[in-house]
Amino acid sequence: MTRICFRYLALALVRWSGVLISLVLLVEFSFCVVGGSNRHVWGFDVYQSIPLELSVQPISWWELIAERSGATLLALAIAYGGALLFGYAWGILAGRFRRFRAASIFSLPFSLFSCVPGFWFVVLVAIHSYVVWKRPGFANELVVESGPNLLAWWNAAVVALPAMAVATAWQLRSVAGAIENEASRPFVKGLYLTGYSEDAIFYNNILQRALPGIVSLLDRTLPLVLGSFIFLEWAFHYDGVGSLLVESVRLGFYPGIVVSGMWMATLATAVTMGRQVVAKLLQPVQ
Amino acid sequence: MANRRTSKLEKWAVHALARLWEIRNVLFLAVPYFFLLSWLFLGSSSIDSRPAEIFSVPESPVWAEPDSIHWFGTTGSGVDLFQLTRLAMGTSVAVAVVCSFFGISTAMLVVALFAFDSSEHRFRPIFVFSRAGFLLPAMAVLVIFAGGSGGSLPFAMLGIIVVTGFYLAPMIANWFEEGGKGPEVLAGFGLGLSWQDMLVGRVLPKVLRRLVGMFAQLVPVIILLEMALSFMGFTGDRLGVGAMIAYGQQSIIEAPWLAVCPGILASVVVAALSLLGAMVSKVTRSGLLPRHF
Amino acid sequence: MLWLRALFFASPLAMVLGAVWLFDRVTELQLSDDSEALIYAIEEPIGYLNPLVPQTGITREVTDLLFEPLLVRDDDLNLRPNLIDSWTSRTLITIRCASEEAAGEAESKLRSGEYLDEDMVVLDVTREENVLMIVLDGFDSTLETRLVGNFDPENLGDYRLIRLKVTNSVRNSLEAFLSASVEKSQIAMLEYEDDRTANMFVRGDIDLFLRELNLYYESNASLDPRIEEVGEISHTSYREMLMTLRSDVNWHDGTRFTVDDLIFSYNELTRPNSPFGFAGSFWFVEELKKVDPYRLRIACGDTPATMMESWEKLPVIPKHLMSGGIENADWIEFFRKPIGNGPYRIERRRRDGGIELAANEMYFRGPPLQSEVIYRQIGSLESVLLALRADRIDAIVPDMRFTDWSERNPGVMRELRCLPRYQHFVAWNLDRPPLDQRGVRIAMAQAVDLDVVRRDTATGFQTPTTSLFFPGMPYVGDPMQLPTHDPRSADRDLEESGFAMDETKGVRVSEDGVPLKFTLTINEESEEHLRMAEALTEQWASIGVTVVVEPMSWSRILTEKLVTRDFDAVMLEWEIPFERDRLATWHSTSIGAGGGNFCGLRNQVVDETLEQLRYEEDLDAVKVLTGRLNGGIGGLQPCFFVCDSGRVLSLRRDGIEVVRPVKNGEPVVQPIGVGKAGLQNVRPWWVRKRIVQPSEENSPPDQP
Numbered sequence A: 001m002t003r004i005c006f007r008y009l010a011l012a013l014v015r016w017s018g019v020l021i022s023l024v025l026l027v028e029f030s031f032c033v034v035g036g037s038n039r040h041v042w043g044f045d046v047y048q049s050i051p052l053e054l055s056v057q058p059i060s061w062w063e064l065i066a067e068r069s070g071a072t073l074l075a076l077a078i079a080y081g082g083a084l085l086f087g088y089a090w091g092i093l094a095g096r097f098r099r100f101r102a103a104s105i106f107s108l109p110f111s112l113f114s115c116v117p118g119f120w121f122v123v124l125v126a127i128h129s130y131v132v133w134k135r136p137g138f139a140n141e142l143v144v145e146s147g148p149n150l151l152a153w154w155n156a157a158v159v160a161l162p163a164m165a166v167a168t169a170w171q172l173r174s175v176a177g178a179i180e181n182e183a184s185r186p187f188v189k190g191l192y193l194t195g196y197s198e199d200a201i202f203y204n205n206i207l208q209r210a211l212p213g214i215v216s217l218l219d220r221t222l223p224l225v226l227g228s229f230i231f232l233e234w235a236f237h238y239d240g241v242g243s244l245l246v247e248s249v250r251l252g253f254y255p256g257i258v259v260s261g262m263w264m265a266t267l268a269t270a271v272t273m274g275r276q277v278v279a280k281l282l283q284p285v286q
Numbered sequence B: 001m002a003n004r005r006t007s008k009l010e011k012w013a014v015h016a017l018a019r020l021w022e023i024r025n026v027l028f029l030a031v032p033y034f035f036l037l038s039w040l041f042l043g044s045s046s047i048d049s050r051p052a053e054i055f056s057v058p059e060s061p062v063w064a065e066p067d068s069i070h071w072f073g074t075t076g077s078g079v080d081l082f083q084l085t086r087l088a089m090g091t092s093v094a095v096a097v098v099c100s101f102f103g104i105s106t107a108m109l110v111v112a113l114f115a116f117d118s119s120e121h122r123f124r125p126i127f128v129f130s131r132a133g134f135l136l137p138a139m140a141v142l143v144i145f146a147g148g149s150g151g152s153l154p155f156a157m158l159g160i161i162v163v164t165g166f167y168l169a170p171m172i173a174n175w176f177e178e179g180g181k182g183p184e185v186l187a188g189f190g191l192g193l194s195w196q197d198m199l200v201g202r203v204l205p206k207v208l209r210r211l212v213g214m215f216a217q218l219v220p221v222i223i224l225l226e227m228a229l230s231f232m233g234f235t236g237d238r239l240g241v242g243a244m245i246a247y248g249q250q251s252i253i254e255a256p257w258l259a260v261c262p263g264i265l266a267s268v269v270v271a272a273l274s275l276l277g278a279m280v281s282k283v284t285r286s287g288l289l290p291r292h293f
Numbered sequence C: 001m002l003w004l005r006a007l008f009f010a011s012p013l014a015m016v017l018g019a020v021w022l023f024d025r026v027t028e029l030q031l032s033d034d035s036e037a038l039i040y041a042i043e044e045p046i047g048y049l050n051p052l053v054p055q056t057g058i059t060r061e062v063t064d065l066l067f068e069p070l071l072v073r074d075d076d077l078n079l080r081p082n083l084i085d086s087w088t089s090r091t092l093i094t095i096r097c098a099s100e101e102a103a104g105e106a107e108s109k110l111r112s113g114e115y116l117d118e119d120m121v122v123l124d125v126t127r128e129e130n131v132l133m134i135v136l137d138g139f140d141s142t143l144e145t146r147l148v149g150n151f152d153p154e155n156l157g158d159y160r161l162i163r164l165k166v167t168n169s170v171r172n173s174l175e176a177f178l179s180a181s182v183e184k185s186q187i188a189m190l191e192y193e194d195d196r197t198a199n200m201f202v203r204g205d206i207d208l209f210l211r212e213l214n215l216y217y218e219s220n221a222s223l224d225p226r227i228e229e230v231g232e233i234s235h236t237s238y239r240e241m242l243m244t245l246r247s248d249v250n251w252h253d254g255t256r257f258t259v260d261d262l263i264f265s266y267n268e269l270t271r272p273n274s275p276f277g278f279a280g281s282f283w284f285v286e287e288l289k290k291v292d293p294y295r296l297r298i299a300c301g302d303t304p305a306t307m308m309e310s311w312e313k314l315p316v317i318p319k320h321l322m323s324g325g326i327e328n329a330d331w332i333e334f335f336r337k338p339i340g341n342g343p344y345r346i347e348r349r350r351r352d353g354g355i356e357l358a359a360n361e362m363y364f365r366g367p368p369l370q371s372e373v374i375y376r377q378i379g380s381l382e383s384v385l386l387a388l389r390a391d392r393i394d395a396i397v398p399d400m401r402f403t404d405w406s407e408r409n410p411g412v413m414r415e416l417r418c419l420p421r422y423q424h425f426v427a428w429n430l431d432r433p434p435l436d437q438r439g440v441r442i443a444m445a446q447a448v449d450l451d452v453v454r455r456d457t458a459t460g461f462q463t464p465t466t467s468l469f470f471p472g473m474p475y476v477g478d479p480m481q482l483p484t485h486d487p488r489s490a491d492r493d494l495e496e497s498g499f500a501m502d503e504t505k506g507v508r509v510s511e512d513g514v515p516l517k518f519t520l521t522i523n524e525e526s527e528e529h530l531r532m533a534e535a536l537t538e539q540w541a542s543i544g545v546t547v548v549v550e551p552m553s554w555s556r557i558l559t560e561k562l563v564t565r566d567f568d569a570v571m572l573e574w575e576i577p578f579e580r581d582r583l584a585t586w587h588s589t590s591i592g593a594g595g596g597n598f599c600g601l602r603n604q605v606v607d608e609t610l611e612q613l614r615y616e617e618d619l620d621a622v623k624v625l626t627g628r629l630n631g632g633i634g635g636l637q638p639c640f641f642v643c644d645s646g647r648v649l650s651l652r653r654d655g656i657e658v659v660r661p662v663k664n665g666e667p668v669v670q671p672i673g674v675g676k677a678g679l680q681n682v683r684p685w686w687v688r689k690r691i692v693q694p695s696e697e698n699s700p701p702d703q704p
Helices: A002-034 A061-096 A102-114 A118-131 A150-183 A186-194 A198-215 A222-235 A241-251 A254-282 B008-022 B024-041 B081-115 B124-133 B138-148 B153-180 B183-191 B195-231 B241-251 B257-286 C002-028 C057-066 C100-112 C143-150 C170-180 C207-218 C259-270 C307-313 C328-334 C381-389 C400-408 C438-446 C487-496 C527-541 C554-562 C604-615 C619-636 C679-685 C694-698
Strands: C038-042 C071-073 C079-081 C084-096 C122-128 C131-137 C160-165 C187-192 C197-202 C226-232 C235-245 C285-292 C295-300 C344-349 C355-359 C372-377 C413-417 C422-428 C460-463 C500-502 C507-509 C517-523 C546-552 C569-575 C639-652 C656-660 C668-670 C686-688
Touching: A002 A254, A002 B124, A002 B138, A061 A102, A061 A150, A061 A198, A061 A222, A061 A241, A061 A254, A061 C002, A102 A150, A102 B257, A118 A150, A118 A222, A118 B195, A118 B241, A118 B257, A150 A198, A150 A222, A150 C002, A186 A198, A198 A254, A222 A241, A222 A254, A222 B138, A222 B195, A241 A254, A241 B138, A254 B138, B008 B024, B024 B081, B024 B257, B081 B124, B081 B153, B081 B195, B081 B241, B081 B257, B124 B153, B138 B153, B138 B195, B153 B195, B183 B195, B195 B241, B195 B257, B241 B257, C038 C381, C038 C686, C057 C344, C057 C355, C057 C372, C057 C679, C071 C307, C079 C084, C079 C307, C084 C143, C084 C187, C100 C122, C100 C131, C131 C143, C143 C235, C160 C170, C160 C207, C170 C187, C170 C197, C170 C207, C207 C226, C259 C285, C259 C295, C381 C400, C400 C639, C422 C527, C438 C487, C438 C639, C487 C500, C517 C527, C517 C554, C527 C546, C527 C569, C527 C639, C546 C554, C554 C569, C604 C619, C656 C679, C679 C686
Parallel strands: C038 C372, C517 C546, C517 C569
Antiparallel strands: C071 C079, C084 C131, C084 C235, C122 C131, C160 C197, C160 C226, C187 C197, C235 C295, C285 C295, C344 C355, C355 C372, C413 C639, C422 C569, C422 C639, C460 C639, C500 C507, C656 C668, C656 C686
């Protein structure tokens, strides 16, 4: 177990380092080679104090990252957690009722919602707040000065919902697809002919055999959710890591770009590593 | 009853009807595409397409709420919002088609560099590189590239093409691998055909058929990407649905329809293209297209 | 197992239910009711509330509400008591008479008024043997000369005054000398002015004594002795001011404001290594001595007419909180939530970067009627409009979008323009060619059409510069005449200065072929200066002058450019002070380290005018001097004055009135305005007009 963990940790570190180098090169290429900026990534003057545009109060790096990470992690818990919950629960259910095209039916509302531009959805929520609730609608306009911060959950939920819809649609179809692949093998017909019940065949055979494949889908939607957060947070004026990336790009603030990009990459790396360890442990011993 | 000689015209008509029936799936899919794209691309282009000009609010704005004449209302300078949105959607679809095409071409090019190698792990570099690259969200790469290069449409399109190619290459490589293990390929080996012959004659046609479905499904995704970049201001000062919604935000209290209505049309068009794309993909994968497609 | 499966498949519905519950609760959320507070919508977070450093904008406004100045300006811009309740100035003259009898005779003549001129007011006369000590009211520099001149010469002692100055401990070294001195019998009287100065009144043949004194102190060269034979003088004088503070002023934590706070603030701000730059304004102060908790004696080595203007500038901070070897971090933390003594105190800092203030119940003029003021940072125009509709905002720091909206919707807001008290200018380095030539500087001014450069923004307006002095000051004479826009004259001036136009290249070149070019340094954090620099550069280019704009951080401008005077031209901004003393800015002695004369102006007429301005008491004469200074600077053009600027605020129409409390009387209600002295005089008295509902209008008034 320890060897497996160390092996995947080393692999994760190599990939993480590759992403860091690629990100730095991307910033340099985009801003300096293509954009014509005189400020290079290796220039000392680039690493100055945090611009005031990025925070309401004078703030240290650690405080900025902690504040933004907290906000994004809350939204991520809702979006990614929801995608996994809906995706796996209803994906397996869709696999069970594959004869009735349950996967298409269950994923239809999420797929339709995915066609709605996420940034437009959050702007609609803000407009609704202004017009119907007569309250400021964007995330940074109302600050709860005292009492339980229900508004923080609401703001996180608004940002998470469009990302969750896209991720859930994909996750649901992928889980159902993996189960259907397994269900189309010849042994299933054999079990039917032998006289096993539908439930027994599905839960005791198909699902168990499909488990490694399903587990391998655990981390696939995370980059999609994180990528969606970039424009969703910015559209809703939600102070998270995604909006930090956009604001840093607009300001040409390289440290902000690298920090926010690597924050996302670190999270994806950690989850991927976890998935690989779990998948390895679930693999049947040869 | 004696044999009745059928006329040439009759023969031709029956033959044509049979062919039409054969390609009914194609027709069923092509007609809505044709109508949708015609409607989008044939919109009025005489309007000044710079959002900063269109959405600048004069001292005495003449905006109108949605009504029977102006379905989406008008801007502060009196321009019909529905026509503007149609024009913007047309541009977005055109951008998406171009980016999809070149993105898929880029992916095919990359895969082709490795496909003709007959070794078992010929696509390993692609898979290794992509596993690391997937850790950084594609949107982050696009935002950095488009924003850093000055926020213009050509660079945004270039970024989308490169990112699309990067994400599609492993998928296409998988198709080549699956195709390379099919029964007809094994039979070809038995007959003594070379790897190049089998690749070109047996694997590639199947991959190309699936590319049609991939292309159709990719277009709505890239439309959403382009709208998001346009909303963030990374596609230059040109008319796009994202830019329209961004500008509409500035008048939420006075004219909320400026931000609301463009999104409605965008959602409908993207949903329609997604549905059509799903059907095209299903048809190409399940072999319902006639042999000459 | 079926129930487990059902639970698993139904679990996503729990999330849906949670979402519905959240939506329900959020729908019921209400905004907090701040209906009694005066609410101010701000654009940027409020920074550190530090009265010791120059500030602008909302941070300055809040700081002025928290800290009370020592003196204030009334509506005619005359200086009036505030924390300082009263002050008197006195001249103490010590006269050494020939003998005790002579002293007695002189005393009686003094008391009878025989020795006194009309303007001399004697506060006290004391006699000790042959020494008379006379206290006269006022600081007139001619007092002692005239008084002594009125004495009968035979009554005065014939002494020669020898003044000894050393670096320190003059008493120790002099007593050591005297203990061994042979000639010390020449000394009739000995007086110690302070720790460094001793006055010896000697009689008879003093040459031997001086020789002995010189020999002794030459062997003590480390004391840096200076021995001065002042002359035949039988008197010394000493000037002091007696300042009385108000006894009813408290800090926000209830501690009484006393002389200790004033002395502490003075010492902190004027010590040699102080970063605050106040030392130069108090050169005339020799010593501060506490008389009692509310009275302070100030020994003055000089008596400029502008003394009280220096005290006006001095901010006061609480000694009981800031003394005792506190660290830098403590200072920073203090200025985040400072304890002041002004009409408002800080209730709390808001999470949105704003601040909540509450009226100071212990305020010595009476607590403001507006009990709460809230500065809120509101993120968008939409929220501002929502709040306006619900009457939840009374004042706004506008941005361009809001300004556009209010132009489209007239009648909702009212614009309030504060005084234009910030001056923007380009300081030339007069020691660097080609700007050392007056003709070039005049040409640079003539080449620019300032109407094109000046621009009103959402938060500020810009007006032409007319004077070096605060607008409306009673002591200001003729305005500053600046060169008018005249490109032809600019061409001619440049030609006469030796810079001809090279038509092929479109630039001016000297006779040696060197192009006319300089670098303009600007503060990179100031968008307005960047815009101005670009506009100026464009206009100067039209007459063939090449300007390279060099944006730089303010700290670098201070350390690398201004202190070392290593620049061609730098764009600066300063707040126009109330005071008339400008010696530190324009006098030739202020060039170099520690001085404010960055331009390096050296002009005898300007120097003399500045020196006279410091001491002149007559208002009409002051007006002539200020007019002369305006004229001199305008003519010499050491700076190119771009504009004066002021703040713009947007107030809800008929939403605020000014109510000044009057002790034991009815409050005085005035319409909203700025006043001659600026916003800080009226701002504490802003009161939100209560929005009267229609039903209230019809209901009968409450019976007592």
